Amino acid sequence: MSDIEETTKPSTAIDDAPEEKSTSSFVMIATLGVAGLLAGLLLVVVDGITAPRIAKYRKQQQELAAKEVLGGEGRILRIEKFAFVDGSLVPITVDDTGQESPSTDSPIFRGYDANNVLLGYAFPGAEFGYADVIPIVIGYSPSTHSLLGMKVLGNKETPGLGDNIVNDEHFANQWPGKTAPLVQMKGNASLANEVDTISGATISSSAVIRGMNRAIELYKPAIDALESSDSQAAVSATKSEKEAG
Amino acid sequence: MAIDKHSDSAIFRRGIWQDNPVLIQMLGLCPALAVTNTVKNSIAMGGATLFVLVCSSVLVSLVKNLIPSEVRISAYILIIATFVTLADMGLEAYVPEIHKALGAFIALIVVNCMILGRQEAFASKNTPRKALMDALGTGTGFMIALLMLGAIREIIGMGSFFGISLFGPNYAKWVVMILPPGGFLTLGGILLFIAWRESKRTEAAK
Numbered sequence: 022m023s024d025i026e027e028t029t030k031p032s033t034a035i036d037d038a039p040e041e042k043s044t045s046s047f048v049m050i051a052t053l054g055v056a057g058l059l060a061g062l063l064l065v066v067v068d069g070i071t072a073p074r075i076a077k078y079r080k081q082q083q084e085l086a087a088k089e090v091l092g093g094e095g096r097i098l099r100i101e102k103f104a105f106v107d108g109s110l111v112p113i114t115v116d117d118t119g120q121e122s123p124s125t126d127s128p129i130f131r132g133y134d135a136n137n138v139l140l141g142y143a144f145p146g147a148e149f150g151y152a153d154v155i156p157i158v159i160g161y162s163p164s165t166h167s168l169l170g171m172k173v174l175g176n177k178e179t180p181g182l183g184d185n186i187v188n189d190e191h192f193a194n195q196w197p198g199k200t201a202p203l204v205q206m207k208g209n210a211s212l213a214n215e216v217d218t219i220s221g222a223t224i225s226s227s228a229v230i231r232g233m234n235r236a237i238e239l240y241k242p243a244i245d246a247l248e249s250s251d252s253q254a255a256v257s258a259t260k261s262e263k264e265a266g
Numbered sequence: 267m268a269i270d271k272h273s274d275s276a277i278f279r280r281g282i283w284q285d286n287p288v289l290i291q292m293l294g295l296c297p298a299l300a301v302t303n304t305v306k307n308s309i310a311m312g313g314a315t316l317f318v319l320v321c322s323s324v325l326v327s328l329v330k331n332l333i334p335s336e337v338r339i340s341a342y343i344l345i346i347a348t349f350v351t352l353a354d355m356g357l358e359a360y361v362p363e364i365h366k367a368l369g370a371f372i373a374l375i376v377v378n379c380m381i382l383g384r385q386e387a388f389a390s391k392n393t394p395r396k397a398l399m400d401a402l403g404t405g406t407g408f409m410i411a412l413l414m415l416g417a418i419r420e421i422i423g424m425g426s427f428f429g430i431s432l433f434g435p436n437y438a439k440w441v442v443m444i445l446p447p448g449g450f451l452t453l454g455g456i457l458l459f460i461a462w463r464e465s466k467r468t469e470a471a472k
Contacts (some may be wrong), residue, residue: 046335071359075359
C-alpha cells in the first residue's frame with residue numbers, strides 16, 4: 022500500500038522487531054518499572070478526584086431509592102439514617118468533617134412526612150439473579166407490618182427478558198400492603214402474602230422475591246424492636262399520640 | 267486518485283470506511299456485539315474506546331523510541347490499561363447511569379484487539395500527529411459501526427431510537443434483536459450488504 026505501512030499481516034511477530042541489538046534485562050525491567058510507576062501515580066491522582074464523587078453519588082442513589090419506596094420524594098420531609106450493628110439499629114451521626122459513625126455501606130432509612138408522621142423504613146436487600154446479584158431496596162411500615170414498596174437498584178439481567186423486573190409495571194407496583202414472608206404466584210396473586218412473578222423473567226423475578234423475604238427476615242425484628250422502644254419513650258416522655266408499633 | 271495517501275485527512279478517512287475496524291478488518295467484535303443493543307450504549311462504548319485509542323496512540327507514538335522492542339507489547343498494554351481505568355473512573359464519577367449500563371465491558375476495552383493493533387501497526391511507527399489522525403479515524407469508524415448496529419437493533423428490538431418510542435405502545439418488540447443473537451444477525455446482515463455492494467462494484471469495473 023504505502024510506506025507508512027499498515028501491518029495487519031503477521032509481520033508483528035516478536036522476531037522481526039526493528040534492528041536487533043539485544044537489550045539487557047535490566048533496561049527492560051527498568052522501562053516497565055518506570056512506566057508502571059508513572060501509570061500508578063496517575064491513577065492514584067485521578068482516583069483521589071473521582072472517588073468522593075462516586076461515593077457521594079452512591080449515597081444519593083440509596084437515599085433517593087429509599088424515599089421512592091417510602092411513598093415518593095414529595096411526601097418525605099425528614100429522613101433518618103441507621104446502621105445495622107449486631108442485630109439492632111444504631112442511629113448514624115455525622116461529625117463536623119462529614120464523617121459518619123458508625124459507617125456503613127448499606128444504611129437503613131426512616132422517613133417522616135410533612136406532619137412528622139412516621140411513613141416507614143427502607144432497607145437494602147440482594148439476591149443472585151440470572152446474570153449477577155440484583156440489589157434492591159424495600160420499604161416497610163412497622164405500624165401495619167406490611168410492605169410499602171420495592172425498587173430494583175440496578176441489574177445486569179438479560180435485556181428484554183430478565184430486566185423486566187425493572188420495566189414490568191405490575192411487578193413493580195404490586196408490593197404495597199403485602200406481608201412477609203411472600204409467596205410466589207404466577208399471575209393470580211390475591212392474598213396479602215401472595216405476589217406475582219413475571220412470565221419470561223421467572224428466575225430474575227423470583228430472585229427479587231427471595232431477596233425481599235431474606236432482607237425482611239433480617240431487618241424486621243430490629244425495626245420492630247426500635248419502634249416499640251421509641252414509641253414507649255415517646256409516650257412516657259410527652260404523652261404524644263404517636264401510634265405504638 | 268490524485269490525493270496524497272499520507273496526508274492527515276487521508277489517514278483519518280481510511281479508518282472510517284475503507285479500513286473500518288469492525289466492518290472491514292473484523293477487529294473489536296466483542297464489544298461491537300455485546301453492548302450495541304441500544305443507541306445510547308453504542309455511543310458510550312464508542313466514545314470510551316475512542317478516548318482510550320486516541321490517548322494510547324499519541325502516547326505510544328511519543329515514547330516509541332524509549333521502549334525496548336522486546337517489552338513493547340507489555341508497555342502498550344500498560345498504557346492502554348491505564349487509560350481504560352481512567353475512562354472507567356471518569357464515567358462512573360460523571361455519567362454513572364451509562365457506567366452502570368456498560369458494566370464490565372469498559373474494563374474489557376483493555377483487550378480490544380483493535381486498540382492494540384493500532385499501536386503495533388501504526389502508532390509505534392509514525393509521528394504523534396499521524397498517530398492522532400489514525401486513532402481518530404479508526405475510533406470514529408468503530409463508533410460508526412457500533413451506531414449502525416445499535417440503531418438497527420434498538421429500532422427493531424425495542425421500537426425506539428435513543429430511548430424515544432417510534433411506533434407507539436402496540437409495536438410487537440422483536441426481543442431477540444436486543445439479545446446476543448440479534449447482534450450476530452445484525453452484524454451478519456451489514457457484512458452481507460457490504461460484500462454484495464463490493465461485488466457489484468468490481469463487476470461494474472470489469
